[in-house]
Amino acid sequence: xxxxxxxxxxxxxxxxxxxxxxxxxxxxxxxxxxxxxxxxxxxxxxxxxxxxxxxxxxxxxxxxxxxxxxxxxxxxxxxxxxxxxxxxxxxxxxxxxxxxxxxxxxxxxxxxxxxxxxxxxxxxxxxxxxxxxxxxxxxxxxxxxxxxxxxxxxxxxxxxxx
Amino acid sequence: xxxxxxxxxxxxxxxxxxxxxxxxxxxxxxxxxxxxxxxxxxxxxxxxxxxxxxxxxxxxxxxxxxxxxxxxxxxxxxxxxxxxxxxxxxxxxxxxxxxxxxxxxxxxxxxxxxxxxxxxxxxxxxxxxxxxxxxxxxxxxxxxxxxxxxxxxxxxxxxxxxxxxxxxxxxxxxxxxxxxxxxxxxxxxxxxxxxxxxxxxxxxxxxxxxxxxxxxxxxxxxxxxxxxxxxxxxxxxxxxxxxxxxxxxxxxxxxxxxxxxxxxxxxxxxxxxxxxxxxxxxxxxxxxxxxxxxxxxxxxxxxxxxxxxxxxxxxxxxxxxxxxxxxxxxxxxxxxxxxxxx
Numbered sequence: 086x087x088x089x090x091x092x093x094x095x096x097x098x099x100x101x102x103x104x105x106x107x108x109x110x111x112x113x114x115x116x117x118x119x120x121x122x123x124x125x126x127x128x129x130x131x132x133x134x135x136x137x138x139x140x141x142x143x144x145x146x147x148x149x150x151x152x153x154x155x156x157x158x159x160x161x162x163x164x165x166x167x168x169x170x171x172x173x174x175x176x177x178x179x180x181x182x183x184x185x186x187x188x189x190x191x192x193x194x195x196x197x198x199x200x201x202x203x204x205x206x207x208x209x210x211x212x213x214x215x216x217x218x219x220x221x222x223x224x225x226x227x228x229x230x231x232x233x234x235x236x237x238x239x240x241x242x243x244x245x246x247x
Numbered sequence: 248x249x250x251x252x253x254x255x256x257x258x259x260x261x262x263x264x265x266x267x268x269x270x271x272x273x274x275x276x277x278x279x280x281x282x283x284x285x286x287x288x289x290x291x292x293x294x295x296x297x298x299x300x301x302x303x304x305x306x307x308x309x310x311x312x313x314x315x316x317x318x319x320x321x322x323x324x325x326x327x328x329x330x331x332x333x334x335x336x337x338x339x340x341x342x343x344x345x346x347x348x349x350x351x352x353x354x355x356x357x358x359x360x361x362x363x364x365x366x367x368x369x370x371x372x373x374x375x376x377x378x379x380x381x382x383x384x385x386x387x388x389x390x391x392x393x394x395x396x397x398x399x400x401x402x403x404x405x406x407x408x409x410x411x412x413x414x415x416x417x418x419x420x421x422x423x424x425x426x427x428x429x430x431x432x433x434x435x436x437x438x439x440x441x442x443x444x445x446x447x448x449x450x451x452x453x454x455x456x457x458x459x460x461x462x463x464x465x466x467x468x469x470x471x472x473x474x475x476x477x478x479x480x481x482x483x484x485x486x487x488x489x490x491x492x493x494x495x496x497x498x499x500x501x502x503x504x505x506x507x508x509x510x511x512x513x514x515x516x517x518x519x520x521x522x523x524x525x526x527x528x529x530x531x532x533x534x535x536x537x538x539x540x541x542x543x544x545x546x547x548x549x550x551x552x553x554x555x556x557x558x559x560x561x562x563x564x565x566x567x568x569x570x571x572x573x574x575x576x577x578x579x580x581x582x583x584x585x586x587x588x589x
Contacts, residue, residue, distance in 0.1 A: 113388065117325065120381060140367040143374035144414075151380060151403055209367055209427050 092132045093142045099125040107173070123150060137209040253363070257342075261362040264341055268533070271542070272500035272530060277303045279500075279546050280588035286550045306493075307453035313489030321486060322389035329389060330491040337502040340372040348518040348530035356437035358430045358517060360531075369417055371511055376413075376464055379502070380406035383483055384475075386403050386495070390486035398482035402473040405463055405560060409470070412538055412568035413460035415576055419453040420513050422579045433517040441516040449578045454514040456572055458541070461506035463564075465499070468549040472557055507541035508534070515541075 102125060105118040122148040130139035194200060216224045277292065277300065284291025291338020292302040317326055333447045348359035365371050380403050420442050423429055426437035436442055443454040463470035474482030511517060515537050518530025555563065 113322070114325070117385065124378070136365055136367045137370070140370035140374050144370060144377055150386065151407065154384070155400070155403065209370075 092129070095125060095132070101128060103123045107179075110173075113234070116150065118130075137212050184244075220234050252314035257362050260346075260360060261342070264268045264346070264362060265338060266342060268338055268501055268504055271496070271504050271539070272497050273303050273307075275500035275504065275542065276306070276496065279549075282543075282546055283550045287486050310490050312495035315491070316488045318391065322391065324559055325385050327491075329386035330487065330494050333379060333386075333498040334494055334501060336375050336379050336382070337498055337505050340375050340505045341508060343368055343371050344432050344512050344517070344534075345433050346518055346531045346534055347528065348434045348533075356519065358432065358433035358437065361430060364428065366428060368426070368430070369421060369432070369513070370427060372505075373410075373414055373417060377406070377410055379464065386487070387483035389498050390483070392485050393528075394479040394481075395483045395485045398473045398479050398485075402466065402483070402556065404557075405466075405470060405473060408561060408564040409460045409463035409568075412456055412564060412572040413464065414571045415569070415572035416457040416460065417513060418576050419449065419572075422576065423450075425583070429512060429517075433512060433519065436516040437519040440516065441519070443514040443559045446579070446582050449575050449582065450514070452571065453575050453579075454510070455566055456575070457514065458510050460568065461510055462545060462548070463560075464526075465502045465506045465545075467503060467545055469552050469555045470560060472560065477555060503545055504538065504542055507545065508538040510541055511537040536554055 099122060102118045102121040106115055106122060109115045109118055124143065127139040127142040130136070130142060280302070281291045281299065283289075292299040296356040297299040317323055317582055342362040343365050345358035345361040345364070347358070348355045349359045351357060383402050384399040387397075387402065390396070410479045420432050420436075423442060423446070424432040426432060426435075438447065442450045444450060459470075462468075466473050472478070474484075476482075487495060511534060517537075518534040520533050
């Protein structure tokens with residue numbers, strides 16, 4: 086049970102960071118809280134025994150969040166200090182959307198056959214096997230989508246022939 | 248596993264490992280200064296203790312005594328936090344490196360004595376190594392200094408570019424050994440030969456590319472534009488002083504040591520030697536020897552090579568290293584198919 090004793094503070098920290106992402110008024114701080122949220126989510130995956138997903142979470146979201154961070158600074162107005170404002174608008178609409186997503190997730194989790202049971206998932210072997218058997222089509226479709234996105238980025242950013 | 252309880256095991260194996268890594272990092276500073284002095288025909292630090300060996304102690308004492316200065320216009324919280332995380336991340340990379348070699352009765356070898364034998368093995372150091380740019384960029388940003396911000400930006404650009412060939416070349420041992428676990432990768436090398444040597448060609452090229460990309464991840468010459476002192480004064484550490492500055496310096500050496508240890512584990516057989524390795528604990532000595540050799544090569548390169556320009560860096564990463572490492576991944580997959588098909 087020692088894992089669950091550790092899991093509790095981790096989860097509390099996860100929720101606090103997630104709340105801080107939207108309540109912090111400094112854009113850069115907000116991005117750091119987002120990073121903290123994503124990393125703590127990886128920690129939760131570790132506690133659930135899904136180490137592969139945890140590692141992938143760290144590996145992929147880092148790059149994504151860092152890019153977001155750079156965009157946050159480079160696309161916002163020029164500032165003389167390290168404080169970049171992070172205005173919050175449409176709070177009611179946001180709350181309604183968040184509530185809807187919460188209900189959606191809760192029903193999905195409730196209906197999962199594995200709900201309430203401890204299942205052994207997430208080893209790299211299982212994930213690899215599933216990708217190359219049951220979910221082969223989705224896997225290949227995703228790689229084609231990523232390739233298209235990559236080509237699109239090249240075409241969009243290229244101004245003239247080199 | 249030395250003990251059945253994973254927490255106790257991590258404590259008993261991990262603490263000496265941390266001690267060794269930090270000692271090497273500390274003395275790395277002294278060793279590098281003497282080595283650089285030797286290359287440049289100077290004397291270097293020779294006054295404190297015999298041959299100047301206690302210079303590092305004197306430096307540390309000086310740094311501990313200094314006032315903890317935080318610039319008034321800096322982002323206080325991030326500025327302070329950012330100085331602690333890099334060391335924490337750099338040392339955590341070591342957790343999955345197997346340090347011992349155990350011989351079975353039938354003459355086959357097994358890797359052992361990692362702090363944690365994670366199922367995802369190699370993904371752990373790669374993921375944490377990727378996280379490394381986070382606190383470093385944060386340090387550059389929160390200092391509120393244009394040079395340190397430039398340095399942070401360069402660090403991110405270099406970090407995310409060189410991470411791609413690094414991950415791809417790390418996949419070569421993974422494909423050849425058929426497992427993500429570092430224990431399995433080292434065990435495979437013990438029984439089939441080091442990946443830097445076998446399969447001939449692709450293994451060696453992958454080793455060189457992985458070594459180069461770890462230099463870039465640790466910001467060592469020739470990939471050190473993030474801290475190019477002739478252009479941007481001192482990089483992200485300009486505004487830091489005292490023990491926080493000391494932490495950044497120590498982290499650099501620790502990160503270099505860790506990068507060397509990972510390269511030795513992935514491509515140079517870890518604790519294995521082609522001749523009899525002796526008792527199991529000798530594996531630790533061999534691994535440390537290989538790591539220190541690569542550590543030496545990194546500083547050898549540092550004091551005899553020139554720094555690349557930003558555009559040359561990007562050119563090397565995207566036009567050469569990425570395509571070549573993609574090719575290596577395919578070649579190793581073909582190799583595995585052919586060897587299994589025979």
